[in-house]
Amino acid sequence: MPVTADEPAPYAPPSIILSLIVRHRGHGLPFPVNSEVLGRAGVSESLIPRTLQALQALDLIDKDGKPTETFEGIRLAQKGEYKQRLGEWLYATYADVMSFVDPSKDDETKVRDAFRSYIPVGQQTRMVTLFLGLCAAAGLFPEKPAQPRQSRPAPPTRAKRNAPKKLAKSGSSDIPPPLAGLLASLPPEGQGWTQGQRDKFVNTFGAVLDFCIPIDGNGTQDKDIDNEEDRQP
Numbered sequence: 001m002p003v004t005a006d007e008p009a010p011y012a013p014p015s016i017i018l019s020l021i022v023r024h025r026g027h028g029l030p031f032p033v034n035s036e037v038l039g040r041a042g043v044s045e046s047l048i049p050r051t052l053q054a055l056q057a058l059d060l061i062d063k064d065g066k067p068t069e070t071f072e073g074i075r076l077a078q079k080g081e082y083k084q085r086l087g088e089w090l091y092a093t094y095a096d097v098m099s100f101v102d103p104s105k106d107d108e109t110k111v112r113d114a115f116r117s118y119i120p121v122g123q124q125t126r127m128v129t130l131f132l133g134l135c136a137a138a139g140l141f142p143e144k145p146a147q148p149r150q151s152r153p154a155p156p157t158r159a160k161r162n163a164p165k166k167l168a169k170s171g172s173s174d175i176p177p178p179l180a181g182l183l184a185s186l187p188p189e190g191q192g193w194t195q196g197q198r199d200k201f202v203n204t205f206g207a208v209l210d211f212c213i214p215i216d217g218n219g220t221q222d223k224d225i226d227n228e229e230d231r232q233p
Contacts (some may be wrong), residue, residue: 001059002092002093002095002096002119003058003093003094003096003097004096005096005117005118005119007057007119007143008053008057008119008120008121009057009115009118009119009123009127010050010053010054010055010057010058010127010130011054011120011123011124011127011129011130012047012049012050012051012053012054012055012126012130012183012205013047013126013128013129013130013133013183013185014129014130014132014133014136014137014182015133015182015185015200015201015204015205016043016047016051016132016200017051017054017055017058017060017130017133017134018043018133018134018137018204019036019042019200019203019204020038020041020051020055020060020205021060021071021074023041024067024071024074024075024076025075025077025082026161028075029067031061031065031066031067032061032065033052033055033061033064033065033066033067034052035048035049035052037065038051038052041196042194042196042197042200043197044193044194044197052065052174054130058089059071059089059092060074070089070092070093072073072126073085073089074086075129083138083139086134086137086138087138087139087140089138090134090135090138090140094131097111097114097115097131100113100114101114103132103140103141103173104136104140104141108128108132111128111131111132112125112128115127115128115131124162124194125184128181129181129182129184129185130181132178132181133178133181133182133185133204133208135178136178136181136208137204137208141176161217176213177195178208179205179208179209182201182204182205182208186201
């Protein structure tokens with residue numbers, strides 16, 4: 001069933017949902033999916049309830065924890081059809097949201113407005129984070145043209161290097177929404193995570209990063225960075 005304002009919407013971290021999809025495509029998940037299975041898959045105990053709810057709300061598993069036709073279709077999709085299949089799934093699952101926003105051109109503010117009637121109200125920010133993270137994985141955001149090179153600022157201090165997570169939570173326009181959403185899903189300061197959770201986040205972040213910021217094939221940026229580092233004492 002599509003996600004609507006009549007039932008609780010999914011709000012699990014996108015990195016977890018995407019890692020479970022990738023795991024099912026690569027090795028298959030043991031079914032029925034329950035708290036034990038998610039715990040063995042590396043989902044922290046505090047996130048298991050919202051992950052189970054999200055998998056059902058997103059039409060990936062049924063109420064008995066068995067895979068839906070949608071989930072099996074994503075698993076069986078050929079590599080070249082994977083993103084297309086994800087896009088079809090999201091347009092069907094988020095049909096109500098998609099009737100108000102177009103992920104290919106609307107900004108995060110308009111997306112946020114589309115979720116204002118959804119419940120639970122206190123989790124709407126996480127709903128948006130999940131939606132944007134899944135859309136990014138499906139390639140529903142347009143590729144950004146390469147930006148002209150500008151003069152580089154002074155090397156950041158240690159405090160500035162630790163700022164991305166705060167910027168993501170504050171909604172800074174300097175960070176693409178998909179990256180901001182993933183950064184916002186990081187554990188709170190002072191709270192750790194498992195090696196498996198860390199690896200899944202890094203893998204998902206790398207894929208979203210490459211989509212939002214295409215690699216410059218001429219290598220000029222790498223040379224500029226190397227030259228700058230050589231000039232530093």
